Amino acid sequence: MTYNVAPLQLIPPSDSPEGLEDGRSGAVSRSRFNVASMMYRVPRVATVASAVTLVAASAGFGAFYAWTTGNHHGPFIGALSVCMALGLEAAKPFAIEGAAAALRSWSPVRAAALAVLSIVAVTYSLTAELSLMAASRADASATRSQAADAADAAKARYDAARHELATLPVTRPVAALEAEIARLKTTPRLAPCDDTGSKAFGKVSRRVCGEIATLTAEAATTARRTELQTALAAAESDLASAPLATDADPAAAALVTYLGALGVRADAAELSRWLALVPVLALEVGSAFAVLLVGGTHSVSSRPKGVPDSVSEAAHKASGEAIASDVAAFGTVPPLPALAAQRPVSEASSAALNDGGATASGGALKAALLEHLQEHGGELRTGQRGLAKALGTSTSELNRTLHSLAAAGVIALSTAPHGTELRLIG
DSSP, X not given: OOOOOOOOOOSOOTTOHHHHHHHHHHHHHHHHHHHHHHHHHHHHHHHHHHHHHHHHHHHHHHHHHHHHHHGGGOHHHHHHHHHHHHHHHHHHHHHHHHHHHHHHTTOHHHHHHHHHHHHHHHHHHHHHHHHHHHHHHHHHHHHHHHHHHHHHHHHHHHHHHHHHHHHSOOOXXXXXXXXXXXXXXXXXXXXXXXOTTSTTXXXXXXXHHHHHHHHHHHHHHHHHHHHHXXXXXXXXXXXXXXXXXXXXXXXXXXHHHHHHHTTOOOOHHHHHHHHTHHHHHHHHHXXXXXXHHHHHHHSSOOOOTTOOHHHXXXXXXXXXXXXXXXXXXXXXOOOOHHHHHHSOOOHHHHHHHHTTTOXXXXXXXXXXXXXXXXXXXXXXXXXXXXHHHHHTSOHHHHHHHHHHHHHTTSEEEEEETTEEEEEEOO
């Protein structure tokens, strides 16, 4: 197939003020059209990125779980388990989307088969994610419980040492007491203090041995005071390094408090097990419906959050006015940059765009449709209602434009079970 570019007088001679003014107007119009188009690409990119990250996270959990369970029988079994997990995770969102599409096209057998595959994939994914999440929460709870028990034990030691230390009298240092005891033992005519029954144990021995016993008891008290002071310092250090949170599962404890305020009694340990299901369901639902999420925003352009409807309508209006102003200025629709860069414009394409004197709005719709197809790689499968919304036109006008371009040989138009298939020719 050969392509020819129809000669177009886009800009009048450069020495004409009118030509310069028209050129500026066309450049401004195309700039407005590009800005408006970018506004509707951002949600699509964000949606695709969200879907990819959710599927990747779910696949990562499934692969890790498969490796930890299969590796017990050797690395070969572990590798096969990982391949199985990755295959199921990759097939899961597409199987769910395919089952939904099969139901829409009244294909019950295909829908049932894809539903079985979806259930198997979701079941495995739930098992893997719930096992890992539950184990992670259990490990964290056990660590916090041990830390809380250690903090309680340190506080008990601190209180006991402080209480006993308060009951002990003030004593002299052990070295001074031992020196005094040694001096008393050199007293003349002193009998051994443990030999109270001998004749040598007289009045002097009784007095000196009594003093020695008192000093020995005071030395023992001093030694005990030193031990208690050391234990008190160690307990203070343990308490200072102990974590502030003493609950095994702070989230479950907080929920118990909130439910108690509402009159509902709950057990923190049971709630902790249920809380492990929350991130699992969030990840599983997000990854399972990832393809449906992307498909839902693929054909319907959604306005950015916080932008009123009037701005979205103004963007569509700006797109139409931009091309319409070019049509009025140049007498024909200028070739799209993406189309001109990737494939030549055939005579049939030029004739279809101009449509033998068609209105500016019809030419703008054809140009916008062709650019929309080029952005999707020249092929698109979607519903006409969603495509009409994306292009800012009615379904009937879009249908007429599609058949006009198909009759001119610019696009290939066919009806599929999941919508309309469009493909650029050439």
